[in-house]
Amino acid sequence: MTRERFRPRASRLVGGLAGLALLAGAALPLAPASAEDGGQRLPEAAMTAKEGSGLRTATFAGGCFWGVQGVFQHVKGVTNAVSGYAGGTRASARYDEVGTGRTAHAEAVQVTYDPALVRYDELLQIFFSVALDPTEVNRQGPDTGPQYRSALFPADAEQATVAKAYIAQLDGTKVFSKPIATKIESGAFYPAEAYHQDYMTLHPTNSYIAVNDVPKLRDLKALFPERANAQPVLVGRPPA
Secondary structure: OOOOOOOOOOOOOOOHHHHHHHHOOOOOOOOOOOHHHOOOOOOOOOOOOOOOOOOEEEEEEEOOHHHHHHHHOOEOOEEEEEEEEEOOOOOOOOHHHHOOOOOOOEEEEEEEEOOOOOOHHHHHHHHHHHHOOOOOOOEEOOEEOHHHOEEEEOOOHHHHHHHHHHHHHHHHHOOOOOOOOOEEOOOOEEEOOHHHOOHHHHOOOOHHHHHHHHHHHHHHHHHOOOOEOOOOOOOOOOOO
16 A cells, blocks of 8 residues: 555544644644654664764655654754655656555655764664654555665665664664564665655645654654754755
8 A cells, every 4th residue: 555645545533733733833642652653762872873073964764754754854953854765776766656666765765964963873763763663564554565664774884883783772672572674775865756845844734644744743852852853954945
């Protein structure tokens, strides 16, 4: 089952006004959640990324890119987060083709960040805590297929080492009831179509966003208040 652009599927119904209220900064009650549902601040990484100065990029795949982008756009130290495709070829990096599940692409988000403010290992902690269920195989929520797989696309050997170590750390401490399915992969990143960018911010009352993505942003603000920005960094615009 794939997400439809204009009639997104959802696993349960919630009021669209709840999504609008959250994105406007209103407080909402927190529902209990297991680690697999997000809603749990996972342990900090035992291995610290050594990244030096200057902006870095990191690419994360965790199901529908709308929600993953929306989470990272609210993280302090992130200067840009772009929805796109990773793992396949440039020629097939189009939404209609990726949606077939036959391109090797995953929906992904490339994050540009300042390691002086937020390191790669800290981005990993946020990603696994609130952006997805990393124990799912080729799916997230109502979306199924290899294009919705959980994967990390390291930009360099340092990121790959830190990512592998953190996955092993989480598996070793058994914070999830099942093994982590997130894979370390390689491949170029290609930005998605313009209508996919900033989707959570532009469509807060969309039923798919309200059900599947608003809770991720809620968890970011509740579990990582010291790292959450009230306003998102939108594509192509510098942080305020």
